[in-house]
Amino acid sequence: MIRLEKRPTPSRAWALSTPIIAVILTMIAGGLMFAALGKDPFEVIRVIFWDPLFSERFAAFSRPQLLVKAGPLILIAIGLSLGFRAGIWNIGAEGQYIIGALCGAAFGLSFYPSESPLIFPGMVIAGLLGGTLWAMIPALLKIKANTNEILVSLLLVYVAEAILASAATSWLRNPDGQGFPGSRNLSRHAGTENPIPLEGLDVLGGFFDLAHVGIFAAMAAVIAAYVLFQKHLLGYQIKLAGQAPRAAKFSGVSPALMVVLCLGVSGALAGVAGLFEVSGPAGQITIDFNVGYGFTAIIVAFLGRLHPVGILFAGLLMALTYIGGELAQLLLQVPGPAIQAFQGMLLFFLLALDVLSNYRVRFGRGGAA
Amino acid sequence: MTTPLLDIRGLTKAYPGVVANDDVSFAIAPGEVHALLGENGAGKSTMVKMIYGLVKPDSGTMALNGAPYTPSEPRAARNSGVAMVFQHFSLFEALTVAENIALGMENPPKPRDLSERISSVSKAYGLPLDPESLVGDLSAGERQRVEIIRCLLQDPKLLIMDEPTSVLTPQEVEILFHTLRKLSAEGTAILYISHKLEEIRTLCDEATILRLGKVVGECTPREVSAAQMAEMMVGKSLAVPARAATEPGAVLLSVNNLTLPAASPFGTSLKEVFLEVRAGEVLGIGGVAGNGQDELLAVISGERRAPAGSITFKDVDISTDNPNSRRNAGLLSAPEERLGHAAAPDMSLTENAVLTGQARKKLAKNGFISWTRARAFADDIIEKFDVRTPGNATAARALSGGNLQKFVIGREILQDPEVLIVNQPTWGVDASAAADIRQALLDLAEGGTGVIVISQDLDELLEISDRFCALNEGRLSDPRPARDLSMEEIGLMLGGAHGMEEAHI
Numbered sequence: 001m002i003r004l005e006k007r008p009t010p011s012r013a014w015a016l017s018t019p020i021i022a023v024i025l026t027m028i029a030g031g032l033m034f035a036a037l038g039k040d041p042f043e044v045i046r047v048i049f050w051d052p053l054f055s056e057r058f059a060a061f062s063r064p065q066l067l068v069k070a071g072p073l074i075l076i077a078i079g080l081s082l083g084f085r086a087g088i089w090n091i092g093a094e095g096q097y098i099i100g101a102l103c104g105a106a107f108g109l110s111f112y113p114s115e116s117p118l119i120f121p122g123m124v125i126a127g128l129l130g131g132t133l134w135a136m137i138p139a140l141l142k143i144k145a146n147t148n149e150i151l152v153s154l155l156l157v158y159v160a161e162a163i164l165a166s167a168a169t170s171w172l173r174n175p176d177g178q179g180f181p182g183s184r185n186l187s188r189h190a191g192t193e194n195p196i197p198l199e200g201l202d203v204l205g206g207f208f209d210l211a212h213v214g215i216f217a218a219m220a221a222v223i224a225a226y227v228l229f230q231k232h233l234l235g236y237q238i239k240l241a242g243q244a245p246r247a248a249k250f251s252g253v254s255p256a257l258m259v260v261l262c263l264g265v266s267g268a269l270a271g272v273a274g275l276f277e278v279s280g281p282a283g284q285i286t287i288d289f290n291v292g293y294g295f296t297a298i299i300v301a302f303l304g305r306l307h308p309v310g311i312l313f314a315g316l317l318m319a320l321t322y323i324g325g326e327l328a329q330l331l332l333q334v335p336g337p338a339i340q341a342f343q344g345m346l347l348f349f350l351l352a353l354d355v356l357s358n359y360r361v362r363f364g365r366g367g368a369a
Numbered sequence: 370m371t372t373p374l375l376d377i378r379g380l381t382k383a384y385p386g387v388v389a390n391d392d393v394s395f396a397i398a399p400g401e402v403h404a405l406l407g408e409n410g411a412g413k414s415t416m417v418k419m420i421y422g423l424v425k426p427d428s429g430t431m432a433l434n435g436a437p438y439t440p441s442e443p444r445a446a447r448n449s450g451v452a453m454v455f456q457h458f459s460l461f462e463a464l465t466v467a468e469n470i471a472l473g474m475e476n477p478p479k480p481r482d483l484s485e486r487i488s489s490v491s492k493a494y495g496l497p498l499d500p501e502s503l504v505g506d507l508s509a510g511e512r513q514r515v516e517i518i519r520c521l522l523q524d525p526k527l528l529i530m531d532e533p534t535s536v537l538t539p540q541e542v543e544i545l546f547h548t549l550r551k552l553s554a555e556g557t558a559i560l561y562i563s564h565k566l567e568e569i570r571t572l573c574d575e576a577t578i579l580r581l582g583k584v585v586g587e588c589t590p591r592e593v594s595a596a597q598m599a600e601m602m603v604g605k606s607l608a609v610p611a612r613a614a615t616e617p618g619a620v621l622l623s624v625n626n627l628t629l630p631a632a633s634p635f636g637t638s639l640k641e642v643f644l645e646v647r648a649g650e651v652l653g654i655g656g657v658a659g660n661g662q663d664e665l666l667a668v669i670s671g672e673r674r675a676p677a678g679s680i681t682f683k684d685v686d687i688s689t690d691n692p693n694s695r696r697n698a699g700l701l702s703a704p705e706e707r708l709g710h711a712a713a714p715d716m717s718l719t720e721n722a723v724l725t726g727q728a729r730k731k732l733a734k735n736g737f738i739s740w741t742r743a744r745a746f747a748d749d750i751i752e753k754f755d756v757r758t759p760g761n762a763t764a765a766r767a768l769s770g771g772n773l774q775k776f777v778i779g780r781e782i783l784q785d786p787e788v789l790i791v792n793q794p795t796w797g798v799d800a801s802a803a804a805d806i807r808q809a810l811l812d813l814a815e816g817g818t819g820v821i822v823i824s825q826d827l828d829e830l831l832e833i834s835d836r837f838c839a840l841n842e843g844r845l846s847d848p849r850p851a852r853d854l855s856m857e858e859i860g861l862m863l864g865g866a867h868g869m870e871e872a873h874i
Contacts, residue, residue, distance in 0.1 A: 231740075233733045236723060244713035249672050250704060251724045252692035 004359040014357040015305070019313075022349040029349070030342040039332055047331055048324030048342070062323050064210035068281055070319035071215040072097075072273040074312055076297035078221040079269030081306040083262035085229075087242040090263055092138065092153030093270040094294025095160035096131040100271020101278040102167055103130025105285050108192035109172065109184055115191035123192065123275055124213075131271015132264050134160065139263040143256045149263065161290070168287045183285035186278060194280030214276025218315075221269060225308040238262065270294055299347055305354075321346070372435045374399045374558045375420070375451075375527055380429035382415050388582050389415035392429070395577040395584065397527065400556045402549065404569040404590060406602055407579035408771075408799030413562050416579070417529050420560070421453045422446035434526075444475070452520035453529040456797075458512050462505035462635050469504055470519045490521050494548045505635040509536035509658040510544075517548070528552065529560045534568060535796065535825060536658045539860040546572055564602070564800055565828075566595035578602055603801045617835065618648030621819040622669070622700065622788045627679040629668055637661040639668065640843045646788055646819035651810065653834025653851060654823045656863055661843040662823045663705065666792045669821075670702035671695045682788065693728040699787030701725070703777050705796065705823075707770065711777045714766035718758060721765050722747040722780060729784045746783070754779030755805070771798040778806050782813055789813060790821040795829060807833050827859055839863045 027049075031041030052062035076093050083090045090096075104127035111119050138152035167173075172183040186192040194212040202209070229235040241248040241258045249255065273293065282289055300318050304310030325339035373396035382390045390412045397403045407413045418424040420431065422440030431438045433449055440446035443453075460469050467484050471477035478486070484500040491498040496514045504512060513533060520528055530549075534542045549559055549572065561573055569576060570590045578586040578601045586601040624644040631638040639661050646652050656662060667673045669680065671692035680688045682700050690698075708714045712721045723732050723743050732743045747761040754775040758768055765773055778794055794810065795803035811833055814820045823840075824830050830837060836848040839862035846862050 231737050233727065233736045233738055236720070236738060240713055240716070240720075240724070243715050244709045246706070246710045247713045247724060250670065250692065250702075250710055252671070252696075252728070254691070 003362045005362055007360055011357050018353040022353050025349045026346040029345050044328050047328045052323045063206040065323050066319050067211050067215045069322055070315040071218045072277055072293045073297050073300045073318055074315035075218040075221055075273040076270045077300040077311045078225045079266035080301045082238055083266050084301055085242045085306050086238040086258050086262050088259055088262040089150045090153050090266045091150050092157050093297055095157035096134045096267040096270035097274035097294045098160040098164050098290050099134040100127040100131035101274030104275030105278050119191045127272040127275025128268045131267040135263040135267025139259050142259050165287050168285050172285050181287055185284045187280055187283040194276055212280040222308045222312050303350055376432040378430045380426050382426050391582040393584050397558045399558055400553050402553050402559045402573045404573035404576035405562045406576050411579040412582040447523055450526035452523055452525035454516045456531040458516055460504045465501050465503055466515050467500040473519050490518050496548055510541040527558045531562045538657050538863045539856050566598050580604055617650040620645050620647050622646045623681045625679055627675055637664055637843045639664050642845045646821055648817050648819050649814055650835045651814045651820045651833050653830035653837045654840055655827055655830050656840035660840045662792055666704055669790050696728045701781045701786035701789050703781050703791040705792035707773045707777055712765040715764055717762045719744050719747040719761045750776055750779040771802045774798045775802055782809055786818055788819040792823040
């Protein structure tokens with residue numbers, strides 16, 4: 001019989017090595033799946049993990065995409081990690097992402113056709129505020145009416161999608177767009193475009209060629225979160241509230257403040273991630289503007305063990321499997337669902353192995369009574 | 370000599386870094402009340418866990434009625450006739466007594482039959498209990514009866530009781546002892562774990578004394594004095610806490626007609642509580658668990674806010690202040706539950722030092738924690754209060770109960786409180802550590818601090834308090850000078866046997 005014994009203190013060695021083991025196990029299990037689909041497993045895995053970064057044919061195109069995809073995931077996941085550490089579950093980052101993008105875009109477009117350099121900073125603030133306000137709905141309902149923030153924040157995603165659809169088709173629709181849904185293009189208009197500081201400089205291996213301001217914001221968020229958790233009283237209180245709510249109350253941490261803070265910060269970061277996307281890679285508000293970054297970021301936050309540096313790597317890995325997955329679909333005709341299953345395996349193995357850092361596996365004879 | 374009921378030979382159990390039981394041997398005869406005595410960490414719990422099949426011994430043998438006995442799990446132990454009443458009850462508050470008992474049975478009989486059996490067992494052993502009442506409405510003493518009856522329904526040959534009297538009033542203890550004597554007269558052996566020496570002297574036939582995992586003595590408790598047993602248990606003579614008589618100073622903290630509804634359905638509401646603590650005095654608050662102790666501490670610590678005007682500290686109304694501003698003013702507290710309330714189990718001792726020390730010890734500047742200062746504070750507590758731990762990075766849950774309690778109490782005392790309120794400061798703490806903690810509280814009072822000690826250990830309260838009052842169903846009795854009180858009077862202040870007379874047969 002196999003038994004699990006709780007370790008007195010979590011094992012650091014296991015905590016550090018499980019992600020690597022999980023990736024290896026995913027490659028083995030995924031390889032078997034691809035083989036069963038009649039594809040050469042080694043080739044598929046090479047196309048997913050290696051080619052986007054190092055093949056001569058694809059790296060030039062794929063490398064810059066990596067950060068573009070990873071940026072919003074990391075930015076949102078960092079925000080979510082605050083709440084997840086405190087036991088406050090914001091599942092509605094997707095909604096906050098949409099509202100942030102809408103607020104930022106609406107702000108920017110309201111000054112059209114001005115090209116003032118003050119517009120973009122204003123859009124960033126509008127994005128932050130939009131996401132925050134959207135997240136305050138579950139926060140205040142939780143504090144005042146003791147509702148469940150998981151349900152409220154999740155359901156508000158669908159409200160946000162409805163608002164997005166109305167914006168794209170009516171009140172933010174491009175007046176010069178011949179009636180097609182969708183707003184004016186923000187990324188092709190000076191003043192509202194999301195700048196790409198290193199564009200055309202051909203530095204850092206090409207990874208930063210398309211890195212817009214949001215990518216740097218994500219990096220800054222990683223550092224800020226690291227400092228918050230390691231050094232700041234607030235990070236300590238967040239951790240305390242999540243691990244021992246009664247001890248946190250005893251210590252003087254206000255549960256209501258934690259709810260407002262955690263939902264507020266995650267909403268703000270999701271909102272600004274939306275703004276960076278709509279003014280950059282996406283370019284405009286469309287009906288299907290949101291592509292699930294808000295949900296995938298939940299996975300990224302857990303893959304990274306709610307640790308800022310972990311989230312950074314998890315976001316990059318997730319982005320890599322997306323880019324590599326698309327490449328595998330294109331080149332080897334691997335079906336899309338198989339790629340999703342492959343990503344699911346990664347999460348599964350990581351979380352399953354996570355048990356090992358907190359528990360010790362004992363093999364012993366099981367006695368039946 | 371007849372074959373012993375349970376014969377334990379050379380039982381050894383080692384955990385990484387510590388030998389919990391080292392070559393322990395003793396025997397229990399049928400019908401014998403056998404005490405297992407020892408400080409916290411002496412290995413009592415590990416010992417009974419092995420007997421009850423929760424832990425497997427590394428070496429050594431056990432024999433039950435002469436046959437080898439190797440329980441692989443509690444169910445096997447129960448089937449062999451070994452039952453155990455744990456210190457912490459495992460009952461569902463929202464279910465009735467009968468439903469709770471049925472949940473613990475392998476093959477529960479029909480509800481009606483079960484209720485009848487519960488009633489008949491409770492009558493036969495003088496344990497008054499209504500099978501249909503909700504556990505949430507029961508006092509701690511009554512809950513314990515549920516656990517005992519649950520065991521008795523299995524007709525055990527050996528009943529293990531882990532610190533059973535810690536939650537009872539003196540009158541309830543009497544009822545319990547009556548039951549246990551009756552069981553023993555019928556041939557049920559009882560393994561009685563306690564560190565209350567007087568109880569053991571009243572109840573037990575034989576005692577095995579453990580220290581650091583080894584048997585250090587056996588005695589017949591009736592024939593030796595409590596002091597002798599204590600000496601064997603601790604390995605040195607215990608100092609009785611001493612203090613110089615001081616005149617109480619000005620009133621520091623006063624609670625004025627505080628009424629506060631319960632925060633949860635099975636919590637206790639505080640009703641018209643008046644309380645005053647003067648500088649330099651120890652106010653003892655007795656009471657059976659669940660009569661408002663947690664609530665009183667929470668409202669004084671600031672964890673729950675009170676209506677304006679009901680709590681005054683140094684002539685300032687602090688009723689609506691948060692815990693940290695109260696700490697800054699000099700009002701500190703230590704709740705009963707160490708893991709999860711007074712300390713965060715998975716956090717290191719350093720992090721736990723920040724838990725309450727942050728405000729008063731200035732462990733954070735502009736919100737940035739100085740881990741250097743926090744570590745120094747943790748090390749200070751560890752050193753001054755003799756906390757046995759590999760270091761300040763150890764997680765709180767890895768410490769034994771007594772060591773963690775020393776840490777928690779030390780953390781508050783080293784912040785120089787003006788008023789300190791503690792709940793159950795020595796609960797589950799070994800005798801010498803308990804004596805240290807009591808001495809530290811007395812020293813604190815001598816230095817001019819007003820100390821409130823909430824405890825269920827009446828001997829402790831009588832030993833250290835200047836004035837004594839009792840909490841009963843959320844009401845606080847008028848304080849009385851502690852030195853003139855008899856146990857009988859205290860029992861009545863605590864609400865007697867909570868309206869439960871011993872059932873007459």
